[in-house]
Amino acid sequence: MAQKTPFALSLSKGFSFLLGKGRKGLRQAQPERIGKVVGALLTIACVFAAAPAQAERVKDLGQFQGLRANQVIGYGIVVGLAGTGDDSLEYATQGMKGVTARFGLTLPPGVNPQLKNSAAVMITAELPPMAKPGQRLDVTVSALGKAKSLRGGTLIMTPLRGADGQIYAMAQGSLAVGGLGVDAQDGSKLSVNVPSAGRIPSGATIEQAVDTGFGTTPMLTFNLAEADLTTALRVAAAINANLGNGRARAVDAVSIAIDAPPGVETRTMLMSQIENLDVDPAQAPARVIVNARTGTVVINGAVRIRPAAVSHGKLTVRVDENPTIVQPAPFSRGRTALEPASDISVEEERNPMFQVRETASLADIVKTVNAIGASPADLVAILEALKQAGAMKAELVIL
Template sequence: MTQRSILIAFLALLVAGFGFAAPASAARIKDMGQFQGMRTNQLTGYGIVVGLAGTGDDSLDYATLGMKGAVSRFGLTLPPGVNPALKNAAAVMITADLPPFAKPGQRLDITVSAIGKAKSLRGGTLVLAPLYGADGQIYAMAQGNLVIGGLGVDAADGSKLTVNVPSSGRIANGATIERAVDTGFAYGDHLLFNLHQFDATNAKRVADAINRALGPGAATMVDGASISIRAGGGGDERMRLVSLVENLDVVRAEPPAKVIVNARTGTVVINGAVRVGTAAVTQGKLTVSIKESPTVVQPAPFSRGQTAIEPSSEIEATEDYRPAFLMKPTASLAELVDAINRMGVPPGDLVAILEALSQAGALTAELVII
């Protein structure tokens, strides 16, 4: 499939998805944001993985220090200047997400990644290691056998075979929570609901939906991204309120007009709110071809000449004729896609056309390059 046909098929899907005029869609409040305090917290830790089949860090300094710290917990002190060979051990970083309202004794999945020269963590066991929050406090303890989705093999002649990433793995339920995070959910006389994206219209519609369900004055807009909801009582009453609010339906406001361009892949996404003003667009293509036909020249018999190559070049320039297209005032997404399809431009040229329309003030949309 050519680049042009891929572009046309992709834009056709956009038209089918958006329609000629994007209809309003209802969404649950829980899909539009989240209550303040009901969030995950990131945990990190440093540890040692042992039991590797010669694929560890060898004698890397921080792996050696980590192993010395691990064995010192059991009263074993290595003599000064003695560093253990650590081909069967590796220094690793441990990461995990602590969900909201998690309680001591519950379990977490953890990700373990090598930070040194370890080639593979396959078959390794993580030694007991603490996991810290951003405040420097220990919130969980991690330990367990790793599950590795990758494979790395080295041969005697230096050839290698690597599948996926063998230096990183996971341990299901590999950490035990030791400390709960105080979310502040049960305090105060209000709950704060934060939208995922700032939009004053959506904030108003969320507040109106809550007031219709709970009564006038139950919800007020703090700003275009936050709604304050009157709440009282204990945890049971508040959670019932949260359950009621997050399942209310709200008709989303039409999003701002945007054209998203991925400069690395050439992908272009245009939402249904995009409009194009009056503009004439043409797109040309100049092709220059150079053909080299060198000729070998032989000297005369019994002469003192030498064989030489005589260059011969042929240069040809051609330019495709592309007619100009007139964009109608306030053209819709469907009309814009139809004009682009008639021009038959590849994705790279499409980006240039959209940028030129934006510079000319004819594109009613925010052009975002990622």
């Protein structure tokens, strides 16, 4: 049975949640508090390390090939706006002429309607796997031009096409806009959220189903969400143990090929059985994730460090400006002057060198970096140096 591994999380304000002392760490903390906090940290780490991992269902590890969502898109016109539309943009005008032409109405040559109460929009939606004609979809409507707000508008019937150019759904309905925009006569503006985009719940009707082809393919293929050779082999072994030896085989780190008789109904039952099988996924590789923008550092429990010595110090240069006002002598032609006075001081914070023993655990790593008072930004530099020195065998990912 695989084991869960603990992880460490460091926020941009330092490690205060671990030791309650912020960036100063253990250096200025009371010895009794240090012992209690470090002891509690090690206890929590041991509890997580001893807790067995729960087996996961196959359906939570990936999906069958062909059962995926498909995006559709369309171009349409929203009408009924309260003067917040596109005005006289050319593509909005052409779109309105196309709409009116459907009903046999042809505008005179050279006449361009003023479209303050309408707007050109793009409609996007996502067809779920195995979607059938007659089912409803939620659609997102976004302004394409200068429309200030779509609040109160109604989308005119618009076809939604797939990547192959075919029509898969028809959209129409009243928009639900969460944003609000107000303009005053003096030019001031107030905007809440985004008033130029909205949604139509169940605003599209599916007209054509997407052929998945999984009922006629030579075999079923299950694809893992994350590539892992060990997990792929364990999924294939679980399928063979429950459905017959030799039924499934791992093609690569992502795909598991499964022999299945043809037929939609037969394969649907087989896929349902496979999805509900329990599998113990492989332990994640040693990895350190660093978000340089927020200062968040995540270390998983698989990270190990070889013998190494760590030292961390800070050099602070401080410049104080204390200008002095110099007054001229009475009845002289001199002028009041500002005499600069600068005071420069350099302070170097000295920290002792800490040794990290071999096979250091996650708790030892956290304890060490807190002991030298490292902030999240400093921790990134320390981890990079340990990796360059060959003392840390882990993937360092910087977001």
